[in-house]
Amino acid sequence: MSHLVRTVEVVEIRFSLFYEHQLPRPWADGREARLYQDALDQIEIADRVGFDAVWEVEHHFLEEYSHSSAPEVFLAAASQRTKRIRLGHGIVQLPPAVNHPARVAERIATLDLVSQGRVEFGTGESSSSAELGGFGVRRGEKRAQWQDAIDAVTRMFVEEPFAGWNSPYLRMPPRNVVPKPVQKPHPPLWVACSRRETIQFAARNGIGALSFSFVEPEDAAKWVDEYYRIIESDECVPAGFAVNPNVCVVLPMMLHEDEATAIDRGIDGAHFFGFALAHYYGTTPHDPGRTNVWEAFEERRAAQGFDRDQVIANAQALRVNVGSLRGAIGTPDQVADLIRRYENVGVDQIGFVLQAGTNKHEHICEALELFGKTVLPRFTEGRxxxxxxxxxxxxxxxxxxxxxxxxxxxxxxxxxxDEDAEVARAHRGPRLRRPTLSDVRHEARHRVRRGLFTIVHNASDEAIERRFGPRAQRVFFGAMARAFDPSMSGGFEGDIDFRLTSADGSAAVWTMAIADGRAHARPGPSRSPAVTLTASVPDFLRVLAGDANPASLLMDGRLKVRGDFELAPRLSGMFGGPSPY
Amino acid sequence: MSHLVRTVEVVEIRFSLFYEHQLPRPWADGREARLYQDALDQIEIADRVGFDAVWEVEHHFLEEYSHSSAPEVFLAAASQRTKRIRLGHGIVQLPPAVNHPARVAERIATLDLVSQGRVEFGTGESSSSAELGGFGVRRGEKRAQWQDAIDAVTRMFVEEPFAGWNSPYLRMPPRNVVPKPVQKPHPPLWVACSRRETIQFAARNGIGALSFSFVEPEDAAKWVDEYYRIIESDECVPAGFAVNPNVCVVLPMMLHEDEATAIDRGIDGAHFFGFALAHYYGTTPHDPGRTNVWEAFEERRAAQGFDRDQVIANAQALRVNVGSLRGAIGTPDQVADLIRRYENVGVDQIGFVLQAGTNKHEHICEALELFGKTVLPRFTEGRxxxxxxxxxxxxxxxxxxxxxxxxxxxxxxxxxxDEDAEVARAHRGPRLRRPTLSDVRHEARHRVRRGLFTIVHNASDEAIERRFGPRAQRVFFGAMARAFDPSMSGGFEGDIDFRLTSADGSAAVWTMAIADGRAHARPGPSRSPAVTLTASVPDFLRVLAGDANPASLLMDGRLKVRGDFELAPRLSGMFGGPSPY
Structure with missing residues (x-):
């Protein structure tokens, strides 16, 4: 693992709000309207007290977790309630089956016109089953679709006329896409990042990294260094016609002069956010219109590590492993301290999530006012x-x-x-390409995880242990080795030890040896493991199935990591795990 | 032709604004931003002085004619600048290749939430080559796509969850589409109508008719009667889950106490609107990013009947055949008189186009204020x-x-x-259906018209006459008979005589006999023609090719109609002519 020399100076830090429009059940009449009106009021305050941007997600069908399915509409409304705050799509889903690239270019440009040049153009692919299944987007193709669409969309901004497109994902004849954005050549580009590898990807494309992985400041340091190293290297080939060198991390937030009050007001929202995210981005079964995510949260939050009391008990400071769960929930001094740590490692922007779960509008408004008065002024001088x-x-x-x-x-x-020729061309041949080997592998991984989930979900520890004897372990680690994705390993080579403890005090140890872009599983410990993970069999399987939160298991000591601590959060991705974007 | 008993009482009339965001070349820097900001200012005035609604088109790639490609964004901005004016999509293009039906439902609902229930949901198909070719929508399929999509979208509003869809145009698994609109069961539905037949179609679907054909009040009478007769009959099977019985006609407008000033300020805009519409919806060649529509307008406006001087000379009142070209451009008394005539025949709403061509922002604002002060109060009592x-x-x-x-x-x-199964299903089999016989006929008609256009466009009268001898006439009228579309004839049976005069004073007469849903062409006059059209050979061909405006030819006497006057405007549609929506 290469250790980079830090080249980034502390530069500045900007503050934004981040909205999902969460609406836990039960849904009373008029609640959605209230939710939207409240958010507009909050953004008006944020604009007045000095926040720099508001980010609005685009999610489809994720009931309770996000009722923000048309951010283009919401942000346009916000544009007329505000004077200077920037309006960010966090993000636009670029697979053409969701949004035709020409419609994306038109909406971004129109939003830039009505807001007089205040748009931040965040992009992504989405990766929930609700969305990919809903729009028929192949999991294995979505990254390629993103790359294809962002090239087309940015050309639509600058080419007069757009000279046409012919890819496996989009066929379009030459057309002058109007209107054009106010910002030239186009609004700043961002991409949603959930893993370190996506941040490298953002840098290679010369665009801002919107990081949603609730990363600790000290872990962020290396990501930021790597990001800027790539931006300044030959590896950077911009996806757009301008480079936007920025890293933004997203955190839950609630602010009050009294720490316990801040936690009381904000922790359920933050926890529901994490729980519902895992619900939709993992493999939890979901019955549209039927599954009650809030009820599931209330029943299972503690089991999944979202334990209210635990957080309050550990709440002296927003340090080590608390950030992941608690984010920026605390007093002005605590939050300012956390921000300073992000600033010190070169993070450019923090996006705060206040509207989450059942957090109250009045509390959010109070927190925004308080932030503007007590925290923000500490960071503006010389910016x-x-x-x-x-x-x-x-x-x-x-x-x-x-x-x-x-x-x-x-x-x-x-x-x-030439309409006739153009329409004929659009319908000629297979409209979408055949699945590749990579698609198939990708989808197979997804099926394996889903199968695993059905084994562990709602099963007792005893039942899980019983089903995970030596033979099952062999099958399982073998499948895990085959699922290994070298593009996600960041060049790691070495041994990872998995130490699985049983209720009777015994432990099974497996070594995953990674070399030459392949993984090989064998029973027994390694001589020199780069990292050793210790957990009970049930907890281990729950994490891998997306049915438990590794950060919270870490926090309450049910998951232990020894060795290369930094590698741990990447394991899920290396073996085909989920990502929210 | 059946003559209906009028059953409609004078009920009320409402007033709206209608926006295309026209921007004639040349395009100075900042003009698009100005255009959008001006429109927002105008709508703020309209809201204050008492207009009932603002309609915003969705058009793609129609440079100069319409830079309004993302009305969802613009209307959302307008929602926060206004208190009570209703916000109409005029229209949303429903073919799924342009807008995925789920995205449409989401945007409509979100706009309804931010505007607190002020959305009017206008729908349509579009029919310009720029748009159909740009998105690969088959001309022959778009009506079927509309019918399919409106059913799906309205179900997304009311079904929790939407129970899924499987048609030749849309495959979607069950999902709860959120958010839901404020208005229950959903915002009022409208459909864009360009011909009498589409108005019947609107009534059969139980939705409002947005008529763009600049129809005279006295012609509108029969359309309105028919519309309400169908609404109250068994023929009405609502496309949505509520019926919206309303007819709106769209007219260019400019108002000033001095008539000549009103005309001076508004006529170029109205004429450019008509000219550019014919440019994009006819078969005029267009080079994206290159063709200068404003220059073409200045060069050819008189030849196409958009003669500035002619209008001023005829400007005593807004009567007979002036409405089509001049609309509601005049003094408060003249405009109120015109409105009263529409009101008397049962039209429910008039949509005024003020922002057109190079019409000035200050003049538009003045006209809106004047309308609110002098015209609107005459129509509100007892409404x-x-x-x-x-x-x-x-x-x-x-x-x-x-x-x-x-x-x-x-x-x-x-x-x-189940993502895997859902995605596989979305990609299984041919995604779009094969073209039908009707598609082929539809597309063949389009090709014939385009061929005709290349013959007449920019050709002198002599050249056209030379090429249209007896043999060409036989071929031409034969093709026209084959292009006859009985669904557009409104049940007409009888003979139509075409009397084509030559420069040397001679005339060729052809009879088109319509019976049993078929048309048959033969040389020579009919014994009892239902209608006789007389025009020179070049003018006749130009009208049929979409290269000349029949209303303007009528007005300056170059096209004469004897007999069933009402049939004349339907001829183009009956023989496969163009429509703007």
Whole structure:
């Protein structure tokens, strides 16, 4: 694992709000309308007290977790209630089956026009079964669709006319896509990142990283360094026609002068956020219109590590492993301290989630006012100057990066609109490509995880242990080795030991040896493991099935990590685990 | 042709604004932003002075004619600048290749939430080559796609969860589409109508008719009667879960106490609107990003009947055939008189187009203020009472109609979200159906018209006459007979005579005999023609090719109609002519 020299100076930190429009059941009449009106009121306050941006998600069919399915509409409404706050799509789902790329370009440009140039264009792929299944997007193809669509959309902003497209995901003849955005060449681009690898991916594409993995400041340091190293390297080939070098991390937040009050007001929301995210992005069964996520949360929150009392008991400071669960819930001093730690490692922006679960509108408004009065002023001095310095420092590298991007094209010579030929071409041949080997592997992994889930979900520890004897272990670790995704390993080579304890005090140990881009499982311990994970059989399986939260197990000591601590959070991704974006 | 007994009482009339966001070339920097900000300012005035609704189109790639490609964004912005004005999509394009039905439902609901229940949900198919070719929508399929999508979308509003869809145009598994609209069961539905037949179609679907054909009040009478007769008949099977019995006609408008000033300020805009509409909805060649529509307008407006001087000379009153070209451009008394005539025939709403061509923002604002002060008050007295009477009168019929609509469904028993199976199903088999015979005929008609266009466009009268000798006439009228679409004839049976005059004073006469749903062409006059159309050969061909405006030819006497005057405007549609929606 390479250890990078830190090249980033402390530059500045900006603050944003992040909205999912959560609405736990039961749903009384008028609650959705209230939710939306409250959010607009909150954003008006945020604009007034000095927040820099508001991010609004695009999620479909994720009842309770997110009723924000048309952020283009909500942000446009917010544009007329605010003067200077920037309006971020966090994110637009780019697979063309969800949003036709021309419609995306049109909406971004129109939002930029009505807001007089305040749009931040966040992009992503989504990865919940509700959304991929709902729109028929293949899991294995969505990254390729993102890459294809962002190229097309950014060309629609700058090409007059857009010179047309012919890919496995989009066929479109030349057209002048109007209107054009106010910001030239286009609003700043971002991509949703849930893993370190996606942050590298953001850097390679020269766009901002919106990180949703609730990462601790000290872990963020290496990510940020790596991000800026890539931005300044030849690896950076911008996806758009401008580079947006920024890293934003998202955290739950609630603020009050009294710590216990802050926790009391904010912790259920933060916990529901985490629980419902795991519900939709893991493999928990969901019956549309029937499953009651809030009830499930109340029943199972403690079991999944979202234990209210536990948090209050540990609440001296927002340090080590508390951040992941508690985020920025605390007093102005505590929150300012946490922010300073992110600022110190070069994070550019923190996106705060206040509207979550059943958090109350009045409390959110109070927290925003308090933040504007007591926290924000500590971070604004000299900010513009430092940002100007950062821009000047990166300018030469960005100039070189932009030269690597394929330029805007002209209209093909002799092209004239021709409906009949164009429609025929759109329908010719298979509209979407055949699944590749990678798709198949991707989808197989998903099926394995789902199978595992049905074994552990709602089963007792004893029942799980009984079913996970030596033979099952062999099958399981074998499948895990086959699911290994070298692109997610960040170049790691070495041994990972899994130490599975049983109720009777015995332990089974398995070694996963990673070398040359492959993983190999064998029983017994390694001589020199890079990392050793210890957990009970049931907890281990629950984590891998997406039915338990590893951070919370870590926190209450049910999951122990020895060795390369940094590797632990990446394990799920390396073996095909879930990601919320 | 059946003559109906008028059953409609004068009920009420409401006023709306209608926006295309027109932006003639040349395009200076910042013009699009100005256009959008001006429109928001205008709508704020309209809200204050008492307009009832603002309609915003959705058009794609129609540079100069319409830069309103994301009305969902614009209307959401308008929602926060206004208090009570209703916000209409005029219209949402429903073919799924343009807008996925779930995205449509989500956006409508979100707009209804941020506006606190002020949405009017206009729908349509679009029919420009720029849009159909751009999104790959088959001309022959778009009506079927509309019918399919409106059924799905309205179910998404009321079904919890939406129970899924499997049609040739949309496959979607069960999902709870959130949020839900404020208005229950959903916002009022409308459909864009460009021909009398579409208005019947609106009535059969139990939804409002948004008529864009600039129809004279006295012609509108029969349309309105027919509309309400169908609404109250067994033919009405609602497309949604509520009936919206309303007819709205759209007219260009400009108002000033001095008539000449009103014309001076508004006529170029109205004319450019008509010219650019013909440009995009006819078969005029268009090079994306290159064709300069405003320049073409300035060069050819007089030739196409958009003659500025002609209008001023004829401007005593807004009567007979002036409405089509001049609309509601005049003094408060003239405009009030025109409105009264629409009101008298039972039109429910007039949508005024003020932002058109190069019309000036200040003039539009002045006209809106003047309208609110001098015209609107003449129509508000007793309006609520009359509307309540209308609602009470229609209630029993609407109740019966709603019983004919297939009800909301429940979640299929045992259904559980299953990404893998759902995605596989979405990609199984041909995604879109094969073209039918009707598609082929539809597309063939389009090709014939395009071929005709290349003959007449920019050709001199002499050249056209030379190419249209007896043999060409035989071929041409034969093709026209084959293109006859009985569904557009409104049950007409009888003979139509075409009298084509040549420069040398001679005339060729052809009879198109219509009986039993077929048309037959033969040379020579009919004994008892239902209608006789007389025009020069070049003018006749230009009208049929979409290269000249029949209303303007009528107005300056170049096209003469004898007999069933009402049949004339339907001829284009009967023989496969164009429509803007």
């Amino acid at each position: 513009e100057e430092r940002e100007a310095e950062k821009a000047a420092r990166l300018a030469p590298a960005i100039g070189r990066a932009l030269e690597r991007r394929a330029p805007a094209r002209s209209l093909p010579v002799g092209y004239r609109m | 609520e009472e009359r509307e309540a009477e209308k609602a009470a009168r229609l209630a029993p019929a609407i109740g019966r109609a709603l019983e004919r609509r297939a009800p909301a469904r429940s979640l299929p028993v045992g259904y559980r979200m």
